[in-house]
Amino acid sequence: MRSLFHEELETLSDELVELSRLSARALERATRALLGADLELAEQVISEDEQIDALRRDLDNRAIDAIARQQPVATDLRQLVTTLRMSADLERCGDLARHVAKLARLRYPVCAVSGELTDVFAQMSEHAQAMCLRSGEIVSAQDASGAAELQQQDDTMDRLHREVFRILLEPEWDGGTQAAIDATLLSRYYERFADHAVSVAIRVVYLVTGVWMDEQEAASRDHLGGGGVPRAGI
Template identity: 65%
Template sequence: MRSVFHDQLEQISDGLVELSRLASEALGRASTALLEADLSLAEQVISDDEKIDALRRQIDNDTIDALARQQPVATDLRQLVTTLRMTSDLERAGDLARHVAKLTRMRYPDHVLPAELHPTFAEMAQVAEQMVLRSGEIIATLDTQGAAELKAQDDTIDRLHRAVFGILLDERFHGNTQLVIDATLLSRYFERYADHAVSVATRVVYLVTGGWNDDIDPDDRSWREHEAVAPHEVPRSEL
């Protein structure tokens, strides 16, 4: 009976990894559609968001079923409760990719952004997409160091977010009000998308150590002292 429960936990973990892959793929496609004014690709991102929603519902249902039937304690309970928060983060990341695609569709056949903003948004999209994909790897490997890694990448996103405002506020920028609003919204979408990746990684730290590390300093290794017990506390077969 216990082995069946462990198999169920493994399946839930695999679902989370797949959810991160789908959310990452959605942002990659949405970003390409945005920068190339590709209506067909934008429509695909919008319609495929249902796959992310359906997988989120499946994982949540499996998690609730495990909670009800197995009455887990300690690490198993932490995993299941944390899973419900992770699915929310990853599903929301997918929604943000859909928002990018919807704005692309709304402005088609025009480009949403002027050429001078393309390099900044292209970099922001690449970093954010990699962050959510990396969050899936962190889930799969219980990599507590990954949280610090994503926090450092989130600083890059924040810097690019500020750079967008710097361009929009520059007196040499002559975009109209609609363009400024669109660029501001898009920048916020990417910034929030990256925040969800950090949130997932932070929950992995909680899962492994039993403690929260919301304000992780990537250059401070002291918080990693719990890692020494992590492999014994959470066997891979139980994730």
């Protein structure tokens, strides 16, 4: 029975990895749709989000069934509960990729992002994808040490997030208010995507070590003092 149970846990872990791959892929495609004003690709990303949602539902049902059938306690139970939380994080990454695609669709045939911002969003997308894929590897390997690395990568995301605001607030900015609104929302989507990847990794640390790694610090990443709005313009 134990052995079957641990096989089940492994299947769930594989599905989390698959979720991380699908969400990273969705962000890659959404960003391509955004920066290339590609309506067809945007539509694909939007409709394919249902696959991510379905995989997450399947994963959650399996995890809940495992709790009901195996009645695990202690570490095994925590692992299943944590799986439910990680699936929520990774599914939310997919939603955020869909948001990027929806903005691309909304502005088509105009490109929502232009000028200096193009390169910043390309970098945000690459970093966020890499972080999401890495979070899957960390889950798969139960690699508690990987979380610190992911938090460092999140500092890069924060820097890029601030860079977006720096560009918008330059006296030379002539993109207008609509483009500033779009860039603000987009930057927030990419930043939150990365936050969820960090969150997955921190949950692995908890599972492996039983200690919350800087939970407070992680929560404070989604704030306005550091990565949020720049102090310029006060």
